[in-house]
Amino acid sequence: MSETNRKSIHGDAEARRRGTLDAAAALLDEGGYGALTIRAVAQRAGTSTGLIYKYFADKHDIFVALLNESQIESAHFVAQLPRTDGVAALIEAVIPEAARQWSRVGRMTAVWREAVGNQQFQRASLSEVLVTAEQYNRELERAVVEAARIEGRKLVDGPAMIPFVLSGLMGVSDTLVNNWARHIDPAELITFTAEVITRGITA
Known part of the structure; x- marks a missing residue:
């Protein structure tokens, strides 16, 4: 050939x-x-x-592939963001991408986990998802740490810092995707959330 x-x-x-x-x-x-x-x-x-x-193998593997792809895309997106405008600006830039990925597969993960039950932990494909999730978490932590250093801000030290940021991103993403806050301009909500998350992780 x-x-x-x-x-x-x-x-x-x-x-x-x-x-x-x-x-x-x-x-x-x-x-x-x-x-x-x-x-x-x-x-x-x-x-x-x-x-x-x-x-x-089945529809579960298709979903896992989409979830894995989503996390890789998000990690690449965060890795390319500028750090020079500070922590709040960085998080504000992350939120629309987080919402885009949440609308795609994020909000379906709870249903998927319930559907596959314990089988999910026996799938080889899930191992890759765990790896890419960790890759995204590392990229996000690196970006936040670098933005804080350039800005001259001190971050709260502790293992809960990035999970706290991730929880905030998921919460605002769900609100944006489902339009739960119709009376608020989405841009205003994004800016407010970024500022609140920043206050929560800086000393």
Whole structure:
């Protein structure tokens, strides 16, 4: 087989996998985790269920792949943010991306965990998700620490600091995605939240 043919086949496989994930993401947006079935994904992607099973064991693996991808994208996003405008500005820049990813898969994770139960901990694919989650946490911590150092602010020392930031990000993301605070300008909510989180983690 020529090098060109190998690249073509590889490219087609990647395109099919990408199409499957895009179709799954669209179904999650429209109907939540319950709408995610192999048959529905195949119909949306314009392919067969047999072809999807070549790439994913079941719908749980599709969701895990989306979650994993989301965390990798978020880590890359945070890694590229400027640190020179301070901690609050950094967190304010993170919130819209956190909300985007929350709308995609974050708010579905509780339903997914309930659906798969203890099986999730036996899946090899979950190990990768745990790795990318830790990667995101490290990037976020690095960004916050560097922004605080440049700004001349002292961070509260303790293992709860980043979980506190993550909890704030999840809370405001859920509010933004579900439009729970209709009477408030989203930009105002984002700025306020970033300032409050910053006050909570700086001495």
